[in-house]
Every structure is written in C-alpha cells, then in structure tokens.
Amino acid sequence: MPDFVDILNALALMSNFVFVPALSYGAQLALGALGITLVFGILRFANFAHGDQMAFGTMVVVLVTFWLQAMGVSIDPVPTAFLALPIGIAVAILMSLGIDRTVYRFYRKRRVAPVIYVVASVGVMYLLNGLTRFVIGPDDQRFADGARFLINAREFKEMTGLAEGITIKVSQGLTVLISIIVVIALFWFLQKTRMGKAMRAYSDNEDLALLSGINPEKVVAVTWIIAATLATIAGTMYGLDKSFKPFTYFQLILPMFAAAIVGGIGQPVGAIVGGFIVAFSEVMLTYAYKKVALYLTHGGWEPEGLLQILSTEYKFAISFLILVVVLLVRPTGIFRGKVIT
C-alpha cells in the first residue's frame, strides 16, 4: 500500500509535468480559440489567419520590449513585455481593421459564400506570415526577463521534504491570471453592455439584427478589435512561457481550431473548455506514467515499459485526432455551437 508521502510525491510529480504545463498551455489556447470562435460567430467564417495575427501582434510586442530593454526600462519582477503589450495590441488592432477594410469588406458587401472568406483568410495568412518574417526574421526570439520562477523545484523540495519538486514559472502564473481577467472582462462585455448584446444579436440572426437598427460595420469592427487583442495577449503569453518563433505560431492554429470546434464553434465558453481539453489531452496522452505508478504502488510494481500512451512525436497528431472524433461523434461540439458548413 502506498503511504501518505508516496501519494504526495505522485501528486507533485503529476503537477510538475502534467497539471502546471497543461494549465498554462490550455489558457494560451483558450485565448486564441476565443478569437477564432468570435470571428466565426459574427463574421461567419473560419479565420485561418488567426495564428499569424497572433504572430504579428507578438512581434510588435517583442520589438517594443527589445527597445524598452535597450532603454533600461524594467518593471522587475514582472516581464518588460507587459509594458509593451498595449502598444502591440494597438498595432495589431490597426492591422486587423486595415485588413478588414481592404479584404473582407469587399466580400461582405457581395455577401459571398463562407468558403470564399476562408480562402481569402488563407491569403491574409500568407501575407502576415511573410510580413512577420520580413520584419523580425524566422528565428527564435527570447524576450522574457524579470523573475523566472514563482516556485522552483529545488526550493519546493527543501520546503516540503518531498522527493519530487514542483516548478511554477512566473510566465505560467501570469498566463493563468491574465486569462481569468480577460475572460471575465469579455463575458461581462458580451452579456452586459449594449455593444455586446448587439454582437450576440448579430451573431444569432443577421437580418433581424439589421432590422432592429444595429450597425453591422460597427459590430464587425468591434469583433476584430477583440480578436486582435485576444490574439496578441495569447501570443505574448505563449512567447514568454516558451519562445517566439513565427513558424510555431503558424502551427498553433491547428490546436486552436481543435479547441474551438470541441467546445462548439461560436460559443465563447466552449472555446475555453476546448482549449483546456486539447492541452490536457496533448500532455496527458504523451506523459510517461512509470514513476507515478512506482510511487502509487510503493515501489511494489515496476513496469517494464514507461506507461506512455503515445510517444511525444505524436503530440501534434492529437489535435487532429480530437478534431476527427468530435466531427464524427458530435459535430456541434460540447456546447452545441454551429456546424461548419
């Protein structure tokens, strides 16, 4: 039988390698998926450029951060990037509105089929893709500074006397905190303000909303502003936690879409739940549970293998797997969103 310390050790081990990383990754995905789901709900198309809008906004944050660092500005222990974040958001909003003006409005006036929007967004994706690489290059950029750890593994071990440590990085703590604040603010906006209600009405039935005097251009503009803000925040958090590289942001659209669809596309709550489902699936399916099993059986059972369900190379495939299963079993997602047609 495992004793109490063994159970604590197993819990610490799981927290360190599963719960903490999945929680912060899930929060980053949730913010990204919220943007996708809002654009889908209101503009009625799957925005493939979302990952690159994230990369573009984060790029501005990174550049401003570098500039601030060079000027000697610091808000230690909080990363300098938080000072740069408002500027990044502002530039990302201008970019999104500019793209809407030049690309999407043209198609909106003609009331084209959703698939044409999707293809246009693929074009925007490549444009932003190239622009980001042109400005900052394709390489890794590390812009995190300030304190690194809230709790570090060594301190945790000394404090508790356990054999296993838990590490929580400042970036992970901040990610979760900021996500909670942003999500609360967004839901308050959608539920309580006049504009938020107008957006929901527009999403529910466009013609009825127009008849009741809602200005569609304004609704669309506000949607882009929110989407760009969410994307830049999510991208900055992801970059602080990991690192900024344009290509990885481009790849993020897959788990973000999976998150939005699992939750029910067009449903903000669904995007958040979906983000955590995708993140926890990725981490839990590729984690090797051998050591956990050792603790829980008090060393009584040492498995031959590593008790790993999927090898880590398949991490990326999990998003695909989830997408396929959801579209087959429950195409509307958990919270009964729209079916993509």
Add this chain to the structure above:
Amino acid sequence: MKKVLLASSILALSAGLSGAAQAEVKLGVILGFTGPIESVTPGMADAAELAMKEVSDSGKLLGGETVVSVRGDSTCVDSAAAQAAAERLITSEGIAAIMGADCSGVTGAIANNVAVPKGIVMVSPSATSPALSTIEDNGYFFRTAPSDARQGQVLSDIAMDRGIKEIAVTYTNNDYGKGLADSFQAAYEAAGGKVSIVVPHEDGKADYSAEVGALAASGSEVLAVFGYVDQGGRGIIQSSLDTGAFGSFLIADGMTAESLLENFGDSIDGTVGTLPGTDSPGAAKFLEVAKSMGVDGDGPFRAESYDAAALILLAMQAAGSTDSAALKDKMLDVANAPGEPIYPGELAKALEIIASGGDVDYVGATAVELIGPGEAAGSYKELLVEGGKYTTVQIR
C-alpha cells in the same frame, strides 16, 4: 549530313576544351552555401581553397598544374538540389574530384547517385553519420571527419568512466542525431550500461516539456543530449532545468559550444561533452598557415576541409594522374604511415617527396589517419563544465 557535321564539330570543340583544361585541375567544393549551416560553410570552403592555393603556388603538382576550385551548393538538406549541383560540376565543369559534401544526408545522396556511378572521388570534411561507413562506394568515398560510431564509443567510455550506469537519451530527429544515438546506445549497452529511454525531439519547436516529462519519468539521473545547441538541444536543457528533471548532461559535438554556457552558465556544472580535436601540433600549424594567407582557420570543420583538399591533391601526385580511378587507390597511402609526416604548410615538400618516389604520411591539421572504409579514425576532446567554463579533461 548537317547533323553529323554539327556533332563532329561539337566533339572537336569539347576535345579542344578538355585539352585546354589540362593546364589546370578543377576540384569541386560542394557545401551547403545556403540552408541551415550557411554560416559555417564559407569558412570551410576558404580552408579547402587554401590547400589548393598552396599546391598551385608550389608549382610541383604533376609538373606544374594549377588547381582551380569550383563551388557548388549542397543546401545541406535538399538531396535533389545537391545531386543536381554535383552532376553539373562533373559533367559541365569537368572536375577531377569533390571536396564535400557537408551534411550526412546530402553527402550520402551525392555519393550513391552521382559520384560513385560516375567514378569521381569524393572526400567529405564533415559528414559523420555511421551509415556512410557501409555505403557501396567502390572505394570512391572518403571522409576526414570521423564516423559518429566512433563518437558514440567515446561518449560511452566517458559515461562508464564517470560511473554513470543508467542514462536517458534524447536526439535530434535526423540522420546525425539518430546515427549518434544508435551508436552510443550500442556501445553503452555492450559496456554494461542501461539506456532507460530514448526520445527523439524535433528542432525548432517552442516547447519541449512533453519530451522532458517522458525522459524524467525514466528515473535516470543523467540525460544524454545529441542535438544542436541553437535548436531543440537548448530547449530540452532549458526545460530540464526549469522542471528540475535533470541537472547534468552528457552532450556531443553539436551541443558543445560556447553559446551553451552563455545560456546556462554554471547551472549545468558537471556536464561532460565531446568535441572533435587533438593535441597534435598540426592544429596550431594550420591556424598559422591560414593566418599568413589571410584566412581565419579557427572554426568548425575548417581544418578537416583543408585536410580533405590536401589529401586529394597529394593522392593525385602519387597516382601521377588526375583520374579519380587512379587516385582513389593512393588516398590511404598518402594519409597513413609509413612515410615522412606532413603538416599544414608543407604540401610543397610532400609533393616533392612523392615526385621523387618517396613516401609521405599526411598528418595535416587534424592528425588524419584513414581507417577501414576510408574515414578518419578520429580523436575527441573530453570537456567538463566547471564553474560555467569548459575544461579539457583528456583527449580520447
């Protein structure tokens, strides 16, 4: 009739051209001038061309031939492009031999599909995959870089000497990483060690916590990282330190660089690594020679490149011909004992000795000793990280 005339005039023209080309020997320098190692290759090409210039200036090669370098782009990663480049250099430039290629994948592609079928000698300064030891090369393929089978053995010896009986291994998912991990695992297990888990990692990802989680679950204390210091290797070490999964590492040549210490400092104290290198006087002499000719000799694989070009030219002298079929049989003769030892800057002397019927043992910048299928035996420095600095423990 017209066609026959045209064909015969082309034939005459090309015969005339090849006749004119006899005054100079062309060597192909096929390296990845674009692509992932584009920052490394110009220095390698310069070093190879240094040896060619030394030989040309001496005026002693085959009665005074000059050597001309023709560069081609291997791209490091695109086999089709690399083969096209080699094909072009052989058929339209008429090169006598190839100094190259660089990365293991494209080197194998050129050797298998172009150089060997066409009967052109190829000497790679930097392809280290063990798989290249066993290709069907008909004696045309050589390398002045040691196979990673040797490095795997050295790494295993180091681990054993330090009392590491169990280890987790992660490698970058390509020919280099896989080859090195396999050879390390074979040597280590033969010596009685236990590899608890092997996890490949992809370069260029933002997050390696899943890989590190799996590696940590194996329960091993030490992690072997066979990757690139500016790529996934760094991410793996960063994530290991962050989560407290591993504190010390066994690293190979792709990781043992200054930038590793710039990133991690003394937080990876106790880490041991290997780097190709010797304490032979050739290395210092090469730096001197390079400096006097206005080339910077201090950089990855530059010494090997110089040696590769020098060996080809000495073998030509020994064969008395620029024909690859003849010179391939002389490569081992000039590279190995017996004979007068030859260091960088002494190529003129070597050409003279060979011309007068003597025997040379080319030591060069990297203490070249060609073994088995025509590859360098290879010596490595064992480096230990102490107080955030590399210290050389010994040469293996």
